[in-house]
Amino acid sequence: MKIAFFDSGIGGLSVLAEALRRFSGAEFLYFADEDHVPYGTKSRAEIVRLSLDAVGFLVAHGADAVVVACNTATSAAISELRGAFSVPVIGMEPAVKLAADSFGARPTLLIATPLTIAGEKLARLVGRLECETWSLPLPRLVEFAQDLEFDSPAVRAYLREELAKFELERLGSLVLGCTHFNYFKDVLHEILPPHVRIIDGIDGTLNRLASELGGGLKLACGEDLPSRATKFNTGGDIKFNANSQTGELDAILERDGKLAVNARGVEQCDEDKCRMSPRAVAANSQLKLYSRGGADLSLEFEPRSEEAGISRVNYPNGNSVEYFYSSRALDAAQLHKVEIFLKRLDAMRAID
Numbered sequence: 001m002k003i004a005f006f007d008s009g010i011g012g013l014s015v016l017a018e019a020l021r022r023f024s025g026a027e028f029l030y031f032a033d034e035d036h037v038p039y040g041t042k043s044r045a046e047i048v049r050l051s052l053d054a055v056g057f058l059v060a061h062g063a064d065a066v067v068v069a070c071n072t073a074t075s076a077a078i079s080e081l082r083g084a085f086s087v088p089v090i091g092m093e094p095a096v097k098l099a100a101d102s103f104g105a106r107p108t109l110l111i112a113t114p115l116t117i118a119g120e121k122l123a124r125l126v127g128r129l130e131c132e133t134w135s136l137p138l139p140r141l142v143e144f145a146q147d148l149e150f151d152s153p154a155v156r157a158y159l160r161e162e163l164a165k166f167e168l169e170r171l172g173s174l175v176l177g178c179t180h181f182n183y184f185k186d187v188l189h190e191i192l193p194p195h196v197r198i199i200d201g202i203d204g205t206l207n208r209l210a211s212e213l214g215g216g217l218k219l220a221c222g223e224d225l226p227s228r229a230t231k232f233n234t235g236g237d238i239k240f241n242a243n244s245q246t247g248e249l250d251a252i253l254e255r256d257g258k259l260a261v262n263a264r265g266v267e268q269c270d271e272d273k274c275r276m277s278p279r280a281v282a283a284n285s286q287l288k289l290y291s292r293g294g295a296d297l298s299l300e301f302e303p304r305s306e307e308a309g310i311s312r313v314n315y316p317n318g319n320s321v322e323y324f325y326s327s328r329a330l331d332a333a334q335l336h337k338v339e340i341f342l343k344r345l346d347a348m349r350a351i352d
């Protein structure tokens with residue numbers, strides 16, 4: 001079963017990152033519409049057209065379900081998407097209801113793109129709430145994220161100036177109504193009074209995905225294998241997140257003894273971990289594994305992903321992701337940037 005995530009850009013990686021942590025053995029597709037980001041300042045009609053193209057591409061690539069990991073595309077195009085495709089399409093809405101239910105004694109501040117804030121969908125959602133809900137469009141934050149500018153003086157100055165328009169001391173929570181805003185949780189926390197909670201709505205979206213698929217996704221058995229742990233890329237350009245100074249690292253084995261890599265010829269290991277040398281991978285396409293007992297195990301990797309025109313990455317928990325920027329596979333440099341985004345999101349995860 002293939003599950004696709006779609007966003008205008010890199011914001012939806014925040015939802016994907018959580019899915020990688022929560023599920024196991026899943027095949028994911030990720031589509032960032034890098035040719036057309038940002039969506040939040042475009043017309044509704046344009047976003048409908050772009051979203052239909054993106055989801056059409058994903059369905060043609062075998063998606064059995066699509067998560068629109070973008071509040072803006074959900075606001076503009078969810079009905080059209082559901083009308084056009086027979087696979088389940090899960091949308092993403094600002095979690096203002098959760099905020100109201102949890103911290104509704106005080107006002108909620110929703111930050112989102114201009115299109116989401118002006119949308120009828122949000123007006124209906126907020127209209128049903130008892131809680132006082134303020135909203136603030138922050139289109140520049142999308143651009144900062146796309147430019148990998150997360151906590152620069154310019155970002156801080158922009159957020160300070162925009163948030164100063166509100167009586168922050170009165171707030172109960174801040175709702176991130178745009179998936180790109182997940183990259184800024186630390187800076188937002190610095191600026192907001194300490195009692196204000198930040199709510200992102202990712203869990204609710206993944207809960208809906210899981211219930212929509214009725215058991216089609218396996219949970220990662222409560223194991224928390226962070227995405228910054230050992231990661232394997234089936235391409236020749238393998239990047240390891242090794243912390244050791246020796247250039248070697250630990251590979252995490254799944255419970256059933258199989259390695260969490262997309263490889264053939266893996267033999268059973270009776271220990272929890274193997275040591276491996278990245279240099280062996282660079283030298284030839286064979287990866288040598290050494291169990292703690294000293295016996296050699298060999299792994300054959302699939303053909304280089306770039307040659308095959310595929311940018312698929314394998315992660316712990318036996319999950320894999322095939323990445324697309326608009327309809328193109330990513331090159332090694334772009335995949336490296338995705339790593340930076342995922343690491344940043346990993347660090348932001350602890351905040352609220």
Ligand code: DGL
Binds near residue numbers: 007009037038116179
């Ligand atoms: N990440 C998107 C969202 O959740 C939109 C960002 C944009 O392209 O403007 O709303």
